[in-house]
Amino acid sequence: MARAQIAARTLRTDRWWLPPLTTFAGLLLISIYAAFRTFQGDFYWVDQYHYLTPMYSPCLSEECVPAASHFGQPLPALPGFLTPPVVIIPFLLGFRITCYYYRKAYYRAAWASPPACAVAEPHAKYTGETRFPLIAQNLHRYFFYAASILLCVNIYDTVLAFGTGLGLGNLILLVNVSLLAAYTLSCHSCRHIAGGRLKHFSKHPVRYWMWTQVSKLNNRHMQLAWASLIFVCLTDLYVALVASETISDLRFIN
Amino acid sequence: MSYQGKFRVWRGDDSGGGLEDFTVEVNEGEVVLDIIHRLQATQAPDLAVRWNCKAGKCGSCSAEVNGRPRLLCMTRMSIFEEAETITVTPMRTFPIIRDLVTDVSFNYTKAREVPSFQPPKDLAPGEYRMQQVDVERSQEFRKCIECFLCQNTCHVVRDHEENKEAFSGPRFLMRVAELEMHPLDTADRVDQAQDDHGLGYCNITKCCSEVCPEHIHITDNALIPMKERVADRKYDPIVWLGNKLFRRS
Ligand code: SF4
Ligand code: SF4
Ligand code: FES
Ligand code: FES
Numbered sequence: 001m002a003r004a005q006i007a008a009r010t011l012r013t014d015r016w017w018l019p020p021l022t023t024f025a026g027l028l029l030i031s032i033y034a035a036f037r038t039f040q041g042d043f044y045w046v047d048q049y050h051y052l053t054p055m056y057s058p059c060l061s062e063e064c065v066p067a068a069s070h071f072g073q074p075l076p077a078l079p080g081f082l083t084p085p086v087v088i089i090p091f092l093l094g095f096r097i098t099c100y101y102y103r104k105a106y107y108r109a110a111w112a113s114p115p116a117c118a119v120a121e122p123h124a125k126y127t128g129e130t131r132f133p134l135i136a137q138n139l140h141r142y143f144f145y146a147a148s149i150l151l152c153v154n155i156y157d158t159v160l161a162f163g164t165g166l167g168l169g170n171l172i173l174l175v176n177v178s179l180l181a182a183y184t185l186s187c188h189s190c191r192h193i194a195g196g197r198l199k200h201f202s203k204h205p206v207r208y209w210m211w212t213q214v215s216k217l218n219n220r221h222m223q224l225a226w227a228s229l230i231f232v233c234l235t236d237l238y239v240a241l242v243a244s245e246t247i248s249d250l251r252f253i254n
Numbered sequence: 255m256s257y258q259g260k261f262r263v264w265r266g267d268d269s270g271g272g273l274e275d276f277t278v279e280v281n282e283g284e285v286v287l288d289i290i291h292r293l294q295a296t297q298a299p300d301l302a303v304r305w306n307c308k309a310g311k312c313g314s315c316s317a318e319v320n321g322r323p324r325l326l327c328m329t330r331m332s333i334f335e336e337a338e339t340i341t342v343t344p345m346r347t348f349p350i351i352r353d354l355v356t357d358v359s360f361n362y363t364k365a366r367e368v369p370s371f372q373p374p375k376d377l378a379p380g381e382y383r384m385q386q387v388d389v390e391r392s393q394e395f396r397k398c399i400e401c402f403l404c405q406n407t408c409h410v411v412r413d414h415e416e417n418k419e420a421f422s423g424p425r426f427l428m429r430v431a432e433l434e435m436h437p438l439d440t441a442d443r444v445d446q447a448q449d450d451h452g453l454g455y456c457n458i459t460k461c462c463s464e465v466c467p468e469h470i471h472i473t474d475n476a477l478i479p480m481k482e483r484v485a486d487r488k489y490d491p492i493v494w495l496g497n498k499l500f501r502r503s
Contacts, residue, residue, distance in 0.1 A: 001349035001357060002268045003415075011321030011341050100478055104459050114409040117461035118321055118346075126414045130454035138481070138489040145492075188474075192482035200437055202385035218474070 009120045016116035023109035026226075033233055041083035043243040044068065044236075050161045051169045051249075053239040054176060054232055058153050059084045070157060088150060095147040098140035100188045101225045144189040151177070151184050165254025169242060176228075176235040183228040186217035256281040259331070260339040261289065265301065267352045273341065280331050286319055286342065287326040290354070302353035310467055313401030317354050318343045323403045323465045326354075345406040361402050364422040367450065368429050372441040388437035394475060395432040397468040398425065404462035404472060410455045421452035424462035424472045431476035434483065444483045453480055 010016070037055055044056035045068035052059070052068050059068045061075040061084050075087065096102050107113050114121045129137050158173040184190065195211025198204055217224070241247045259280040262273040276297060278289050287305060294301050306312040308327045315326040320334075320341050334340055348356035373382065405423040406412065422430075430451055434443040447453040458481075462472045470476075 001351075003346060003348070004264055004266065004344045004350040004356070005270055005272070006264065006343055006346065008321075011318065011343060013320045013338075013341075014322075100458050100481075103457065107457050107459050113457065114413065114459060114461065117407050117464050118318065118323055118412070121409055121413050123413075126410060126417065126455070128410060128455035128457045130452070134457075135454065138485045141482075141485055141489065141492075188478045189482060189485075192479060192486075196479050197483065197486060199388075199435065200385075201387040201390075202437075208387060 010116075010118055012116070012118060016119055020109040020112070020115050023105050027106065027109065030229060030233060037236055037240065038085045038089060039081060039083055043240040044084075046169065046239060046243045046249070049164045049167055049169055049242075049249055051173065051239050051242065052157045052161070053236040054154050054157075054173075054180070055236045056085050057150075057157050058088065060087055070160065071153070091143060091146040091150060094139075095143035096225075096229070098137050098143050099225065100140070101222050103137060140187075141189045141193075144184070144187050144193075147184055151180055154180060166252045167254075168250035168252075169238060172235050172238050176231050179224065179228040179231050182217060183221075183224040185214060186221045186224050188218065188221070190214055191218045257336050259289065259334075259336065261293070262339055262341045263290070263293070263298075263301070263354070264343040265298075265353050266350070268350050271350070271353075273343075275339075280336075282332075284331045285327055286324075286329040286331065286340070287315055289331065289340075290326060290342065302351070302355045304355045311399055313399035316345055316401045316403050316406065318345060318406075323407045325401060325403070325467050328467055345402070347406040347408075347412045348402075358402050360418060361400070361405055361423070361425065364426045364451075365429070367422065368426055368433070369441055369446070371433060371436065371439055373438050374440055377438070382438055384437050391435045391475065392432040394470055395428050397470055398428070399468060400425070401467060403465045403467065407461045407465045408456075409459070409461065410452075410457075417452070417455060421455045422450075424456070424477065427451055427453055427456065427480060428470070428472050428476040431480045434480065444480070444487050447480050448484045448488075453477070453484060456481075 034055070044053045045051070045065045047065070047067060056068065058071045060071065060073060062073050062077040064073060064084050078084070078086065108115060112121050113123060113126065129135055154177050158177045161170055161173055191211065191214045194214045195201065195204065195207035198207060201208040201211070242249050256279050258277050261276045261278055263276060265271055265274050276293055278292055278297070280289060287308060290301065290303050294303070303315070303326070305315040305327060307314070310325055310328040316323065317326050318324065319326070319329050323345065326342070342354065344350055344354045345356045348358050348360060351357050402425060405425050408424055410421050411418050411423060427447060430443050430447045433439045433441065456477055458473055458478060460473045463470070463474070466472060
């Protein structure tokens with residue numbers, strides 16, 4: 001038996017193409033900004049107030065400004081056009097790229113698989129995440145572990161910066177790590193590890209409680225993904241503007 | 255208040271068919287199924303439509319309205335403009351029988367492929383004891399009314415007929431998750447989900463969750479947790495080491 005003959009790719013009458021288009025534009029814009037800042041290799045540290053942009057933290061190679069390397073410089077100076085963030089960006093990028101939310105976002109927006117619900121995708125074949133390379137999405141777990149460590153580093157940087165007094169930059173860094181923490185904690189892998197993998201919640205009351213808390217955050221995972229992503233860029237921009245002396249930090253104490 | 259509404263309804267069978275135009279009276283408070291019934295009563299007595307409860311609970315009246323998979327009985331006319339032409343088509347993913355009625359037996363085949371609930375061997379019926387917190391997660395999935403809108407919308411089979419063999423669809427992957435999370439089920443469902451039901455085909459784009467009339471969080475609460483269980487089993491050495499060292503289950 002055959003399907004009903006309907007030639008149209010979709011009969012949807014709403015603007016179904018708008019959300020994928022917006023997502024695509026947003027991700028593209030942020031990628032361009034992040035790539036530019038990564039390879040700029042400058043204006044990531046405000047010596048006077050100890051602000052370090054999250055994009056360059058931790059700064060582990062010898063070309064880093066020494067004071068910005070809170071964890072020493074175990075790596076030699078990087079060759080050629082490479083800059084300090086290239087050491088950590090694979091982990092940060094890997095975390096976001098394998099994130100269940102971002103997967104949905106770019107599968108729809110960049111790969112049109114599907115572009116929107118009940119709109120036919122343009123691909124002749126589809127194997128989903130069953131084989132290489134997309135089967136590697138299953139590694140999200142590791143990136144979650146790595147990103148959690150980097151989050152601790154960002155929190156440490158933020159706390160250190162309070163040593164010089166209090167300025168608008170401190171508050172921006174604080175909001176930034178809060179959003180990053182909320183995004184990381186709301187991760188589906190985190191939800192699973194916290195308690196989701198258990199069969200008997202009643203036997204593990206503490207983990208059940210943790211699971212319910214993470215589940216609450218997890219409901220907002222998409223919003224947190226965007227908020228934290230945009231805010232990292234804004235934080236970086238603020239640090240860059242202060243570091244390049246384009247603007248001066250608004251100080252409340254000192 | 256009533257008005258004359260413009261409709262385009264797909265009519266035909268597996269040998270062919272197309273959209274036919276109708277102008278039908280629409281009254282305040284009506285749903286799309288009311289209009290289809292009025293069409294049957296006044297202009298197209300042989301129009302085929304499947305329905306039972308008209309209360310969004312039997313899952314029979316699934317179709318597509320203006321290209322969006324929906325229950326005909328739960329789609330209010332008030333969400334449309336009076337001047338709008340409303341297109342009603344059968345579900346695309348399943349073979350057509352006639353007009354708005356499709357053959358959904360794909361879903362029954364897939365349902366049969368999920369091994370049934372397996373309680374511990376030493377427990378007789380009537381001796382089952384469970385804590386509410388332990389069954390809560392599976393209870394969300396029991397709200398399913400088997401309308402198969404999720405199965406119809408999922409691009410894995412909607413756009414790729416050839417995947418029907420390997421992929422059970424969100425409704426039945428959710429059934430696997432329901433049993434996997436059940437405190438008294440002893441079967442091993444994780445490898446089954448990946449190997450027998452095609453969990454890997456799902457790319458978590460969430461259209462199943464978007465169309466579910468019961469608002470079940472199919473992707474977040476069933477499919478992703480199953481993917482995480484598969485990752486535990488197949489891709490996470492830390493969990494593997496933990497299990498070796500502490501012998502947890
Ligand atoms: S989330 Fe997975 S199962 Fe649901 S519609 Fe998308 S691909 Fe299909
Ligand atoms: S999960 Fe939701 S959409 Fe799918 S069959 Fe059940 S009620 Fe329908
Ligand atoms: S699911 Fe998005 S970060 Fe893990
Ligand atoms: S008629 Fe029962 S769900 Fe619509």
